Amino acid sequence: MSDTARNENEKRESEIFSGAYGFVIRPDEKTQALARELARTTAPSAEFLVETPHITLYHAQFENLPKEVAKSILDEVKMAEGQILNLRRLYVFGGKFIFWDVEDKDNIRPIHEKALVSAKYLNHAVAAKSIEEGLDLNPEEKTNIQKFGYPLVMDKFTPHITLAYDYQGIVLPPGITEKSLEMKIDKVLFAEMGKYGSVRRVVDL
Numbered sequence: 266m267s268d269t270a271r272n273e274n275e276k277r278e279s280e281i282f283s284g285a286y287g288f289v290i291r292p293d294e295k296t297q298a299l300a301r302e303l304a305r306t307t308a309p310s311a312e313f314l315v316e317t318p319h320i321t322l323y324h325a326q327f328e329n330l331p332k333e334v335a336k337s338i339l340d341e342v343k344m345a346e347g348q349i350l351n352l353r354r355l356y357v358f359g360g361k362f363i364f365w366d367v368e369d370k371d372n373i374r375p376i377h378e379k380a381l382v383s384a385k386y387l388n389h390a391v392a393a394k395s396i397e398e399g400l401d402l403n404p405e406e407k408t409n410i411q412k413f414g415y416p417l418v419m420d421k422f423t424p425h426i427t428l429a430y431d432y433q434g435i436v437l438p439p440g441i442t443e444k445s446l447e448m449k450i451d452k453v454l455f456a457e458m459g460k461y462g463s464v465r466r467v468v469d470l
C-alpha cells in the first residue's frame with residue numbers, strides 16, 4: 266500500500282469504519298495464557314490457533330459505521346469491565362471451530378444487545394459471503410448471517426473464546442470436553458477483525 270493510500274485509509278478511519286470490525290471482551294492474562302495452551306493441546310495441527318484470546322460481543326462487515334456511533338456503543342458496553350465470568354465447556358462449532366464456552370452468558374447478554382445497535386451499518390453484500398466458510402449451520406444461524414452478518418446473535422448468542430479453526434474439519438481429543446475457569450473481564454474493546462474471527466488490532470476510539 267502506498268503512503269498516500271495509507272494516509273487516506275487513516276483519514277477515513279478517523280471518521281468512519283468500513284470493513285471487518287467488532288466489539289470484544291479481553292480476558293485477564295491468566296485466562297489468555299490458558300486459552301493459548303488449550304489451543305495447542307486440543308488442535309496442534311489446526312491452520313489457526315488463537316493468539317489474542319477474546320470473547321466477541323458482536324462483529325461484522327460494516328459500511329460507513331460512524332466513529333461517534335462506535336464510541337457511544339463502546340462507552341456503554343464498557344460497563345462490563347471487571348465482571349467475573351465462568352468458562353467451562355469445550356466443543357466443536359460448525360465442524361471447524363473449537364469454542365471454549367462462557368457458562369453464564371445471560372450476564373453479558375445486555376451488552377451483546379447494545380453492541381448489535383451497530384448492525385444498522387452492516388454491509389449486506391459482503392456479509393452474505395461469510396457462509397462460504399462452509400460451516401454446518403442451522404436455519405436460524407443462516408438467517409442471522411443474512412440479518413446481522415454473524416450467526417451467533419440474539420437467541421443464538423453464544424459467548425466463547427475461539428481456540429482453533431481448521432477448514433478441513435476439527436475434532437476434540439478424547440476426554441477433553443471441559444475446562445473450568447473463573448475469568449475476569451479485563452477490557453471491552455473495539456477492534457479490527459481478521460480471519461477466523463481473530464483480533465487484528467485494537468482501535469483507539
